[in-house]
Amino acid sequence: MNQLIFAYDSGEEMVLNMGPHHPSTHGVLRFIIKTDGEIMREVIPDVGYLHRAIEKIAEGVAYESLMPYTDRVDYVSAMTANHCWAVAVEKLCACEVPERAEYLRVIASELNRLASHAICVGVMAMDIGAITPFPYLLRERETVNDLIEELCGSRLTYNYLRIGGVAQDLPRGWENRCLKFLDHFDKVLPEFDRLITDNEIFVDRCANIAAISGEEAIAHGLVGPNLRASGVDYDCRRDAPYSIYPRLDFDVAIGSGAMGTTGDCWDRFWVRCEEMKQSAQLVRQCLAQLPDGEVYQKPKRIRPEGEASARVESSRGEMFCYLVGKGQPTPDRVHFRTGSFNAMQVIRPKSKGLMVADLVALIASLDVIAPEIDR
Amino acid sequence: MDVAAIHEALLAHFGPETILGLTAAAGGIRDPFLTVAAARIDKVALFCRVEASLAFDFCQSLTALDQGESFCCVYHLLSYRHHHTLALKASVPRGDAHLPSCVPVWPAADWYEREAFDLFGIRFDGHPDLRRLLLPEDWPGHPMRKDWKEPPSYNGMPTTRENTLDLLAPPAASEEGAS
Numbered sequence: 001m002n003q004l005i006f007a008y009d010s011g012e013e014m015v016l017n018m019g020p021h022h023p024s025t026h027g028v029l030r031f032i033i034k035t036d037g038e039i040m041r042e043v044i045p046d047v048g049y050l051h052r053a054i055e056k057i058a059e060g061v062a063y064e065s066l067m068p069y070t071d072r073v074d075y076v077s078a079m080t081a082n083h084c085w086a087v088a089v090e091k092l093c094a095c096e097v098p099e100r101a102e103y104l105r106v107i108a109s110e111l112n113r114l115a116s117h118a119i120c121v122g123v124m125a126m127d128i129g130a131i132t133p134f135p136y137l138l139r140e141r142e143t144v145n146d147l148i149e150e151l152c153g154s155r156l157t158y159n160y161l162r163i164g165g166v167a168q169d170l171p172r173g174w175e176n177r178c179l180k181f182l183d184h185f186d187k188v189l190p191e192f193d194r195l196i197t198d199n200e201i202f203v204d205r206c207a208n209i210a211a212i213s214g215e216e217a218i219a220h221g222l223v224g225p226n227l228r229a230s231g232v233d234y235d236c237r238r239d240a241p242y243s244i245y246p247r248l249d250f251d252v253a254i255g256s257g258a259m260g261t262t263g264d265c266w267d268r269f270w271v272r273c274e275e276m277k278q279s280a281q282l283v284r285q286c287l288a289q290l291p292d293g294e295v296y297q298k299p300k301r302i303r304p305e306g307e308a309s310a311r312v313e314s315s316r317g318e319m320f321c322y323l324v325g326k327g328q329p330t331p332d333r334v335h336f337r338t339g340s341f342n343a344m345q346v347i348r349p350k351s352k353g354l355m356v357a358d359l360v361a362l363i364a365s366l367d368v369i370a371p372e373i374d375r
Numbered sequence: 376m377d378v379a380a381i382h383e384a385l386l387a388h389f390g391p392e393t394i395l396g397l398t399a400a401a402g403g404i405r406d407p408f409l410t411v412a413a414a415r416i417d418k419v420a421l422f423c424r425v426e427a428s429l430a431f432d433f434c435q436s437l438t439a440l441d442q443g444e445s446f447c448c449v450y451h452l453l454s455y456r457h458h459h460t461l462a463l464k465a466s467v468p469r470g471d472a473h474l475p476s477c478v479p480v481w482p483a484a485d486w487y488e489r490e491a492f493d494l495f496g497i498r499f500d501g502h503p504d505l506r507r508l509l510l511p512e513d514w515p516g517h518p519m520r521k522d523w524k525e526p527p528s529y530n531g532m533p534t535t536r537e538n539t540l541d542l543l544a545p546p547a548a549s550e551e552g553a554s
Binding site: 048053309320341345349 | 402440455483486494507508509
């Protein structure tokens with residue numbers, strides 16, 4: 001403490017270590033903070049603690065067998081990571097996917113996005129000091145987990161998608177249970193907005209903090225909700241469509257600086273709240289349009305030669321997969337570029353001049369998930 | 376713009392010594408790509424970003440492939456203005472793997488290049504802070520190279536251990552006969 005006061009008074013610099021184990025860091029990551037005690041001069045992120053070498057492992061397992069590993073690329077949003085891998089392999093092998101399976105993929109992905117954003121906004125409120133909203137949203141996420149567990153038997157690492165479809169069809173009565181939940185969830189978000197989104201104290205902590213302009217967001221490669229919060233109107237589901245998204249009608253939420261500056265922490269929070277509403281609508285539309293038929297079509301022997309890339313709108317933004325095959329049962333090279341990887345990069349340039357306490361708001365608002373950075 | 380038009384625009388600006396060729400999407404190649412001279416990749420990248428008809432403002436991905444004698448750096452670009460994409464490839468020899476950094480063009484390339492340096496050992500000239508990203512500073516070698524072998528130990532810690540199930544397995548028939 002004495003050292004802290006000394007540093008602040010004398011204008012000297014102190015080096016503060018945050019992490020690698022810290023409840024606000026969303027997994028195991030570490031920051032080296034250079035500060036005068038209050039204002040940060042530099043923040044150096046140190047990542048790699050959760051590096052699982054998934055790209056190296058991928059070179060040793062069959063295309064179909066990598067699916068459970070993609071769960072671990074982003075365990076908070078495993079369904080969209082599954083989807084990215086499936087789209088990449090199916091593009092490379094020119095596999096057919098039954099229509100019903102495409103609908104089930106979108107239903108599962110959007111439910112997962114809803115659950116993932118619930119974690120993000122709940123945790124962000126908690127990081128800033130409001131504990132109550134987190135368990136409120138965690139309760140909703142439990143129900144989503146129950147629904148997804150009925151689909152695929154697990155609550156976190158789903159392994160639900162297959163090359164050529166999905167693992168199982170819907171269990172009996174699942175549609176009705178899902179619709180019941182969505183009807184209930186429609187009432188949750190207005191309550192949540194009253195509780196935290198429009199809460200004066202929360203807005204004070206988030207508005208005008210670490211605003212990222214559209215140009216900065218693009219230059220630093222922010223994607224997904226972080227990019228849209230900065231006012232850039234781009235959504236992979238609408239602008240580079242895959243699966244059955246062209247048949248669905250949804251709005252893309254864009255940050256506008258409603259509480260302060262465009263691209264501030266509050267905008268990033270708000271965009272995710274809006275996306276939860278859109279996800280609920282997308283699941284409803286899919287259930288209404290859901291066709292009958294098979295959910296899996298076994299692909300011909302998967303030994304592709306060539307290369308393909310796939311882009312999927314994951315919960316943390318556009319996930320990019322680059323895949324090279326050499327006619328073997330295992331891939332020659334697999335590369336995932338994830339949303340958190342780019343979001344983590346922006347922390348160093350954007351944290352200069354912020355208060356130490358606001359760093360937590362910045363990290364939480366970017367929704368970085370450590371395993372997704374390190375893979 | 377489609378990739379043929381982009382190829383023509385780049386060829387007109389840089390000439391065939393820099394823009395080495397266009398591989399169209401055919402057969403297993405699902406995304407067309409341009410092959411570029413590695414020593415000029417930063418110039419090509421800058422042109423791709425600032426030229427208004429191209430406007431590739433987002434570097435989606437930068438990674439490398441181990442092709443035996445050489446490494447191939449692969450750049451995937453996206454334009455938010457025109458919604459078109461482009462892939463660039465640049466080969467560098469395995470023994471002297473270095474090429475100019477694209478960080479001045481796309482700040483997002485900072486960690487991409489650090490990752491490629493970490494996992495493949497490719498050096499990016501002019502990178503502001505080329506350190507390992509994912510692995511510890513003292514990690515031996517670059518594990519995404521195909522010829523990388525896991526050493527038996529790291530800092531005195533063994534990287535493999537005996538399977539205890541083997542220890543408890545019943546002795547093989549020949550051993551039983553001997554006892």
